[in-house]
Amino acid sequence: MWRSRKALSLQPSRQTMNRTDLPGLYVHVPFCKTKCPYCDFYSVTDTSLVDRWCTALLQEARMYPGLGEFDSLYIGGGTPSLLDDRQMTELILALGGIFRFAPETELTVEMNPDDVTREKLGLYRSLGVNRISLGVQSFAEDEVRFLCRRHTAQQALSALEAVAGAGFREYGIDLMYGLPGQSLGAWQVTLERALSFDPDHLSCYQLTVEGNTPFAGMAKEGKLSMPDDALQAGLFVKTSECLTGAGFLHYEVSNFARGKERLARHNVKYWQHTPYLGLGPSAHSFTGRKRWWNVRDVTLYLKTIHSGHMPVEGSEELSSSQMNMEKILCGSRTLWGINVRDITPPLSEERITGLCDSGFITVEGQRIVPTLKGYLFADKLPLLIS
Numbered sequence: 001m002w003r004s005r006k007a008l009s010l011q012p013s014r015q016t017m018n019r020t021d022l023p024g025l026y027v028h029v030p031f032c033k034t035k036c037p038y039c040d041f042y043s044v045t046d047t048s049l050v051d052r053w054c055t056a057l058l059q060e061a062r063m064y065p066g067l068g069e070f071d072s073l074y075i076g077g078g079t080p081s082l083l084d085d086r087q088m089t090e091l092i093l094a095l096g097g098i099f100r101f102a103p104e105t106e107l108t109v110e111m112n113p114d115d116v117t118r119e120k121l122g123l124y125r126s127l128g129v130n131r132i133s134l135g136v137q138s139f140a141e142d143e144v145r146f147l148c149r150r151h152t153a154q155q156a157l158s159a160l161e162a163v164a165g166a167g168f169r170e171y172g173i174d175l176m177y178g179l180p181g182q183s184l185g186a187w188q189v190t191l192e193r194a195l196s197f198d199p200d201h202l203s204c205y206q207l208t209v210e211g212n213t214p215f216a217g218m219a220k221e222g223k224l225s226m227p228d229d230a231l232q233a234g235l236f237v238k239t240s241e242c243l244t245g246a247g248f249l250h251y252e253v254s255n256f257a258r259g260k261e262r263l264a265r266h267n268v269k270y271w272q273h274t275p276y277l278g279l280g281p282s283a284h285s286f287t288g289r290k291r292w293w294n295v296r297d298v299t300l301y302l303k304t305i306h307s308g309h310m311p312v313e314g315s316e317e318l319s320s321s322q323m324n325m326e327k328i329l330c331g332s333r334t335l336w337g338i339n340v341r342d343i344t345p346p347l348s349e350e351r352i353t354g355l356c357d358s359g360f361i362t363v364e365g366q367r368i369v370p371t372l373k374g375y376l377f378a379d380k381l382p383l384l385i386s
């Protein structure tokens, strides 16, 4: 078990210091009322542990004294919106007392549509929450049922209406495509319905069958027939064309923002190697060179904190070549691409020219930027570039 407190430094580097390059703070709420069969995020359904988790999380937060300012707080999970009013109030107010936050900090809470009420949204606003990320996934009733979501399509629409009208600085919608039987037309309807609410941000994820999920078991038994590669590619291209056509910036493979000022600031830190601190079971942290991660199991997390130790399960110091690969991996997924001056030894010019000629990337000054075709092959592109 890693217990040192001294090795931590979440200060931004001098070159990158500006308001949005400050470190981010992530809180993992490891609870869901029910488990969705495709999801491999860590969460448990025993919500009787929420109070103890909250106490432990604040204890963990106090194990990081003297850190500098953060400019994002992202409360994700799991299902943060299942916290009751008292729990959410205590959590946000206590974190505000333990850490320092810059003015205009982005404060995001992930919500599920079945938890959305006007009262809850009012409470969140009064606590300083300025960004909501709503997990809609689909507006089609058959798709929502297939995904075993706890809400109906109608509930998703009502929740969106409430969020859109609640006066938050920003809100985003999470959607999912590539479902068995989903046509291009059905996906287009979902996208257009989302656009009709005029959101600031859209995350559109392809359904992937993750190991150790009920969907993986179904796939093994041949009970899940996923769309073929050509249809998956068609759905991806449709997403990009539809949303960029509506004025969105396709700034990461799965993420779209209504202009540069609407990027999800906290998530951008992950792709730009800005330091972040993660609290809660399974949360990861990063200093710019060193990464560490917490134990997943909530009971072990509670026990470890209770005994006065940090709940860190492991850590690694990235070597220069690992840092290179991380920059290539993240740059292959984002609009800001790879700064060739950050990569040593230099990349092969011949390879870069070949990838340009094949339409996977463009070269813009010192940057290698993925095209839409490059985004489509974002998993393979780093190997082709390096």
Ligand code: SF4
Pocket (backbone or CB within 6 Å): 031, 032, 034, 035, 036, 039, 040, 041, 043, 077, 078, 079, 112, 135
């Ligand atoms: S998708 Fe969201 S609500 Fe469903 S199990 Fe995963 S974290 Fe919980």
